[in-house]
Amino acid sequence: MNNAVSLSHSAQYLKKAVPMMVKYRMPVTPINYAIWYCYFQGNKPSLNIELDQVISEHQTCTQSKAKEIFDKHLSDEDLALFQEMSDKFHNTVENIQQDISITLGHSKSFSTSLIDSQNEINSLIDTNSFNDILGCVERLTDESIAMQDSAREFQTKLSVAYNEIKDLKEALNLSKEAADTDPLTGFYNRGKFDSDINDFCREYSEQTTESSLAALIMFDIDHFKRFNDDFGHQKGDEVIKLVAKKVKENLTDKAKVYRYGGEEFCITAYFDTINDLVAFAECIRQEIAKLAIRKKQDVNNKRAISASFGLAMLRPFTKSSVLVERADRALYIAKTHGRNRVEIAPDI
Template sequence: MDHAVSLAHSAQCLKKAIPMMVKYRMPVTPINYAIWYCYVQGSKPALNAELDDVIAQQQTCTQNKAKEIFDKHLSEDDLVFFQEMADRFHGTMEQVQQDISITLGHSKSFTTSLVDSQNELANLANVNSFNEILGCVERLTDESVAMQDYAREFQTKLAVAYNEIKDLKEALNLSKEAADTDPLTGFFNRRKFDDDIQLFCQTYSEQADEGVLAVLIMFDIDHFKRFNDDFGHQKGDEVLKLVAKKVSQNMTDTLNVYRYGGEEFCITGYFTSINDIMKFADKIRLDIASLAVRKKDDINSKRAISASFGLAILRPFTKGAVLIERADRALYIAKTHGRNRIEIAPDI
């Protein structure tokens, strides 16, 4: 990769690369940035060909495969360079946006000042300096007209640049959102959960309020494998979407929901009492239990959907791994005690 590139060229490469990362649901990581940056540059045809093959087969490129492509065609020096360039680019975007706003204000003020000066000189009536005044007026008029033309052109260019930077930032945000989201359910994904659960525990420990309970709810769909085995994987996906829709209808701003993996989900959030937690979880359980699916054109194949729940209430200074283990244990108890039920993890 050519490291002697301008920031403008880097911006153009990123602008092309980011939509492709969004399209193929690849998370925002330095390695993914690097291979797509190289891809749009076209400097390594072998990398492009391999990435094209992977996308054609899988409609995405997993992190492991991306690392494999990176190791084969790029180097750690490329990764360091790219990270530095990306950091510099992000910082420059912020600075340029500030400069644009300031410059737009200055150019408008300068234009107004020129017009005011022109009007003031044009109104002078000292006959003894008539020629000087007239010459000044003519000169200032010419300069003012030229400056106004320049200011209008400059403002237009700045506005275009501002919009391009804004679009690129939105694309970056979109790629980050896409990287955090499970495409089937619309919930946050496992990678996002792994990041958030540590912050969830830390924040509660630092700001513990005796009137608020923090909880991790883990639940999964009962006998999910049977839906796939008997009805096919498309029907299994339909079950996941139906469950996700019911869960979404119960969510509030104080709650986050994640697809933990396969048919298993997690919810983190805050409640005022254990009773409120149980009511919330039981509402979701009953909503899911109201669902059913059937085979196409087979009215006798109807099968009910249900889910089992494990709850773990967070205690201050508990690690994320411990909280997950407790909720998972409660979920296991719910499964072994008959499914379609809720169990609360005992304090350790």
């Protein structure tokens, strides 16, 4: 593997490597990064073949298997790539800082020359001092040209650094987005929910005034197992996608939606009143209830889709675990009362 690559070039591989690790549930370790980096670099076909085979058989690559692939195809020098790119990033920042200092130095020198020249011209009141004035103007011209050259050079360096840092930032943003997103629905995933729900509760508790109502909405698709049993898992995935599409179409700006697990989802949102909260959930429920799915070979065998909803309003200083428990209890009540309905959690 060629280590002599630019930061921008490394970022291109990073854009591809990190999302693959996330997709196949592989931790972002130096070893995993090295084998995926080499995979997309494409200069070791045998590594690509072996990694493809492992992923095809297991839908992941364990740490022990990754180490085995690394030892077979790569070396300790390749393991340094991750650290090298980090070093390059920091070096780029340091170079920018140095260039700024140098350019500021030129700027200060030019400013000093301007002041000195102004003082000199003010002192040249004799009409016979034209030669001295011309000499002063000539020095200023030289200083100005030097300053412009320095500024142009600095602008070029800034442009190169900006592009490289922008590439790296985009790569890291993509990898973070991939790590937080459920690939089937495009919603945030369970890991993101576990992180966000704590912030959701804390931020609401820190509000100086309770000008809005915060709520957690939990819902899941009714009788989802039957879709998988009767239509197959691919149709089950299609059901989840159809429901996700309806939810997206009816989301508000103040709502975040998560795939909590399987056919279960969560929404955190702010509302003006309880009536607004219930109306929001009812709207989504009714839109989902309009959906149906069928087998391709049997146009008459349609199966309606519906979902049950549990709502829990957030009280100040409520722990996230309590809020989730209350929403889950409301969802259970909706299920026991016949499904395809909305229930509000009782206060506990």
